[in-house]
Amino acid sequence: MSILPSRRLGRRPPAADPRVPRLEAYVAADEAMPTGTVSWAQEVASWPMCLNDRLGCCTIAGVAHAAQAVGVIGGCERIMTDAEVVSNYQRFGYVPGDASTDQGAVEEDVLNVWLNDGLTIGAAVDRIDAYATIRPTATGLARYALKAFGIVYVGVNMPLAAQSQQVWDAPAVLGADDQPGSWGGHCMLLITAEPDHDPDNLVTFVTWGMLQQATWRWWRTYCDEAHAVDHPDWSRPGGLLGLNRTALRRDMAALQN
DSSP states (O other): OOOTTTOOOBBOOOOTTTOOOOOOGBTTTTTTOOOOOOOGGGOOOOOOOTTTTEEEEEEHHHHHHHHHHHHHHTTTTOOOOEEEEEEEHHHHOOOOOGGGOOOOOHHHHHHHHHHHHEEEEEEEEEOOOOEEEEEEEEEHHHHHHHHHOOOOOEEEEEGGGGGOSSSOOOSSSSOOGGGGGGGGGEEEEEEEEETTTTTTOOOOOOOOEEEEEEEEHHHHHEEEEEEEOOTTOOOOTSSTTTTTHHHHHHHGGGGGG
């Protein structure tokens, strides 16, 4: 099976920096998780490709889609231009015209630059207030984060089988094309999450300029990192009780310049 030329990857293996706050530490233990579907997909009319059909810049595309989503909800949609995608990607070693430097990026490296120096979106420097890691197996917490922050920045080990599936799913017994990472690493934005008690229920990612559905079974098989992102454009703070945003932002100081 050949790799689709219109779909590039580019997420490098997770850094798993122990200094990064873990979201579970900031959510009250008795806080109820969302019971229904959590979705912000209907808020955004269309998503740009962000050159991810030509470059392994999925980590930058994920930033662009995240900022777009929270901006739309906050009434100030901003689009990362293709020139800005290239400029932002250069922060992580890419040299335009030199294919050997198109090596992707580590999600936490991108998040740290977004936090400290900012990334360019819509001719302005865009920064986040904080981010926190979510254990991929904590699917309820991922749904909570989507409700509370509006966006979850996700990393997956893509199987080759995903190239031919309309809805991504994982079989009970993994064949050669179902092996995690057999295609490569990819960064996407979680935008919709149905209840996670049924493995056949669906999540929706933003990737390659479109919405892509997958089952929770697929998530549990292939997702190996997820991050809640606290963006200042998010206009619905306190969407759930029991989240200590003040402490999270304070503890981000360990990663700030």
